[in-house]
Amino acid sequence: MHGLGNDFVVIDARGGADPVGPGLARAVGDRHFGVGFDQLAVIRDATDASAQVDFWNSDGSTAGACGNATRCVAQLLFDEGAEDVTLRTERGLLACEATENGLVRVDMGPPALDWRDIPLSKEQDTISLDAIDGAPGAAGMGNPHCVFFVPDAEAAPVETLGPEIEHHPLFPERTNVEFVEVIDRRTIRLRVWERGSGVTLACGSGACAAVVAGVRRGLLDDEIEVRLDGGSLTVAWDGKGGVKMTGPTARVFSGELDPAFLAEVGAAR
Numbered sequence: 001m002h003g004l005g006n007d008f009v010v011i012d013a014r015g016g017a018d019p020v021g022p023g024l025a026r027a028v029g030d031r032h033f034g035v036g037f038d039q040l041a042v043i044r045d046a047t048d049a050s051a052q053v054d055f056w057n058s059d060g061s062t063a064g065a066c067g068n069a070t071r072c073v074a075q076l077l078f079d080e081g082a083e084d085v086t087l088r089t090e091r092g093l094l095a096c097e098a099t100e101n102g103l104v105r106v107d108m109g110p111p112a113l114d115w116r117d118i119p120l121s122k123e124q125d126t127i128s129l130d131a132i133d134g135a136p137g138a139a140g141m142g143n144p145h146c147v148f149f150v151p152d153a154e155a156a157p158v159e160t161l162g163p164e165i166e167h168h169p170l171f172p173e174r175t176n177v178e179f180v181e182v183i184d185r186r187t188i189r190l191r192v193w194e195r196g197s198g199v200t201l202a203c204g205s206g207a208c209a210a211v212v213a214g215v216r217r218g219l220l221d222d223e224i225e226v227r228l229d230g231g232s233l234t235v236a237w238d239g240k241g242g243v244k245m246t247g248p249t250a251r252v253f254s255g256e257l258d259p260a261f262l263a264e265v266g267a268a269r
Helices: 022-029 067-079 158-166 204-216 259-266
Strands: 006-012 039-044 051-057 085-089 092-098 104-107 137-140 144-149 176-184 187-194 198-200 223-228 231-236 244-247
Touching: 006 067, 022 039, 022 051, 022 259, 039 067, 051 067, 067 085, 067 092, 067 104, 067 204, 067 244, 137 204, 144 204, 158 176, 158 187, 158 198, 176 204, 187 204, 204 223, 204 231, 204 244
Parallel strands: 006 039, 051 085, 144 176, 187 223
Antiparallel strands: 039 051, 085 092, 092 104, 104 244, 137 144, 176 187, 187 198, 223 231, 231 244
8 A cells, every 4th residue: 555655565464463573574675575665554453443553664673653554554444344443553542534535534643742752862942953953843753753944855865864864863763854845834845764764755744743843833834735755645733632644545456475485584583
């Protein structure tokens, strides 16, 4: 599946054991020797939600949140006939809804704004970090985000500064990095470097973090069109409460991993 080209392998593990470990995630995530994905989503049974969803990056690390994959999993459950969908993630319980125009909206919950909760390695004003050149903002959406405001997103050094900031000592759990060009108070252009995955065509949690950072600086209104490389999302945040993200999903194919492939990578778990 994908949301605006932010692509996922979704494994339905309901009714069975969780099959995924770091080795399998790396193997499936390899775009040449596996399937390839930005993130892998594992659907599991939950007692207090429609399902539990766990996220993996292509480097074998876990991702605490993935907004576009959350919307994709919700769409699968809507396709199965569910009318109300709540998904349990590391972020908590996330309520999802199908809109009348065929999109999926997810309430990603309130952003983490205190430096300890993002987390940062030392106290900072998270509206404007003085420990990093360019004074980016920081926010947590179940994963850490560092948000730069730039005059031209197309010219932003995503592939060079992105990995440098991902591993900056201010972020002990590494960080996603966003480059935001404010077009007007209701529109931004966004490019993203994702922790553990690199440049992606879209990032739902990154879009949320970018809007949060812009609202906190007084640059944006409370409902924003976020233009990413793969298309547009709508993100709404009024400065308090949950951040709501709306956008399309697409199901590309369904299949099975070959037993020989699974046996080959099984020892790497």
